[in-house]
Amino acid sequence: MSHTLAKHILAAEESQTLAIANRAKAMKSQGIDVVSLSTGEPDFPTPDCAKQAAYNAIAHNFTHYTDSNGIKELRDAVAEKFRTENGISLANADNILITTGAKQALVNTLAAICNEGDEVIIFSPFWVSYPAMVTMTGATPIIIKTLAEHDFKPTPEQLRDALTPQTKCVIFNSPNNPTGMMLTREEMGQLLAVLENHDCYILSDEIYEKLTLGRIDHCSPGSFPSVAARVCTVNGVSKAFAMTGWRIGFLHAPPEVWKQASKVQGQVTSHPSSIAQKAALGAMLGAQHDVQTMREVFCKRKELICRLMSAIPAIAFAEPQGAFYVWADISRILTKEIPSSAAFCEKLLADYHLALVPGEAFGEQGYIRLSFAASDEVITRAIERLAAMVNDMMA
Ligand SMILES: Cc1ncc(COP(=O)(O)O)c(C=O)c1O
Known part of the structure; x- marks a missing residue:
């Protein structure tokens, strides 16, 4: 009966980033040690001044x-x-x-x-x-x-x-x-x-x-x-x-x-x-001070992830100027068996338990997006897994 539904909505794609994050969450809930650099959100707590304002709103019935x-x-x-x-x-x-x-x-x-x-x-x-x-x-x-x-x-x-x-x-x-x-x-x-x-x-x-x-x-x-x-x-x-x-x-x-x-x-x-x-x-x-602190942490994480990624020469990337993503070119390592970044990310999640978002989600073939809105430990473990898959593919 899909012909009776709204054509403009049918024509629109579902959010692939949410789909991957949901899959990683489902694997985690099965007890699998999944590492994810797929999400687009800061991993810091909301600043206290914002929380306090919300408590006050509730206490004063601003509801x-x-x-x-x-x-x-x-x-x-x-x-x-x-x-x-x-x-x-x-x-x-x-x-x-x-x-x-x-x-x-x-x-x-x-x-x-x-x-x-x-x-x-x-x-x-x-x-x-x-x-x-x-x-x-x-x-x-x-x-x-x-x-x-x-x-x-x-x-x-x-x-x-x-x-x-x-x-x-x-x-x-x-x-x-x-x-x-x-x-x-x-x-x-x-x-x-x-x-x-x-x-x-x-x-x-x-x-x-x-x-x-x-x-x-x-x-x-x-x-x-x-x-x-x-x-x-x-x-x-x-x-x-x-x-x-x-x-x-x-x-x-x-x-x-x-x-x-x-x-x-x-x-x-x-x-x-x-x-x-x-x-x-x-x-x-x-929260201006909190913003500054978070920015400084993101700058350090950017340096960490760029340093770790540099040790995987088959993947090319440019240092990001803003946001918290690395956009990396994996086209050189794609093969007949793993011909697309979507297939690459599928295997990475299924076999190496690392969730990344394939370039196709952003309209581009041959790329992956890594979010460094994650702790140093998570970033380090993630790049180890990425390196392991790349090594296995090139062996
Ligand atoms: C470029 C861009 N615009 C907008 C949004 C949505 O922001 P919000 O969560 O405030 O709706 C995002 C979230 O990932 C984003 O990356």
């Missing part, structure tokens, strides 16, 4: 419906953050939406702007959910493949060539999941210059903003006056404050987009949990 756009104090704090930290001078509480994670901010925005026949440009490798989110609106994802020799950064020429009169939106994600790539201000400026005379929206997913690990500073498209009025900026507390389970994201959008995104939210979820909103506010006001 009812809130403004469907999010509580005013949090919208004020987010607007202030966007203005002062990101240079988005147009941000004010009236065009901020507090959402159920960054995911809902992205979906609300795409729902607000996309029509059937519209095209949305996505750079690959891409975060798993973008194409599905676009497909579910009825619009068409247009994938531009970035190249290893360009450090997985799109070039202005590539973007120019992909633009058509149907281009409704271009999605940027820097720092990038899965490559760890970051665009410098100059590179972002060159890409945005291509869009100056093209009437489309720019959707910037900045969820890894606080996780910069190298010398490149984070840069928000919304801080470029030439395009600022068309930029929708998405962020949230999930990655910055180790608050993935609280489900709080933020959207800043031009007034006409904001109005429709707000309508979607009001009709679909009303608003995120009142308690989680208070916790997010607690984090934003008091």
Whole structure:
């Protein structure tokens, strides 16, 4: 009976990262010693100031419906953050939406702007959910493949060539999941210059903003006056404050987009949990030190995983500039028996009990993604298992 179901939903893919994490969890529950570098969440506890804010919210019965756009104090704090930290001078509480994670901010925005026949440009490798989110609106994802020799950064020429009169939106994600790539201000400026005379929206997913690990500073498209009025900026507390389970994201959008995104939210979820909103506010006001500590730990882990991976010469990778992922090229070791990164990850999990995500989940063959949001011990054991499989394949 599947022909009676919604075609836009049927056309969208399931999240492969969640599927792998679920399989690893199921193996663990059977008592198998599975090591996982597949998850995309910080392994730190949520900062105490956020937890305390949540306890206080419950104690003071802040447990009812809130403004469907999010509580005013949090919208004020987010607007202030966007203005002062990101240079988005147009941000004010009236065009901020507090959402159920960054995911809902992205979906609300795409729902607000996309029509059937519209095209949305996505750079690959891409975060798993973008194409599905676009497909579910009825619009068409247009994938531009970035190249290893360009450090997985799109070039202005590539973007120019992909633009058509149907281009409704271009999605940027820097720092990038899965490559760890970051665009410098100059590179972002060159890409945005291509869009100056093209009437489309720019959707910037900045969820890894606080996780910069190298010398490149984070840069928000919304801080470029030439395009600022068309930029929708998405962020949230999930990655910055180790608050993935609280489900709080933020959207800043031009007034006409904001109005429709707000309508979607009001009709679909009303608003995120009142308690989680208070916790997010607690984090934003008091957890800057925790963020800095986590960032320093991630920098050390990046060095550890890069050092360990360097001892596997058959795998090529570039040092990530941001987020907490290593994007590694395994194409040289694939064989007739193990012809794809999906097959490689299947065997790695089944025989070596290591969960990684294959490049196919991010639109790319021949790659694997390793998350270093894990302890030094887990990272070390994981790379030992990866090395063992590579050695066995090459023996
Ligand atoms: C690039 C990117 N955007 C958005 C999200 C979703 O964030 P949230 O958990 O706040 O919905 C993720 C989560 O992995 C991500 O990697």
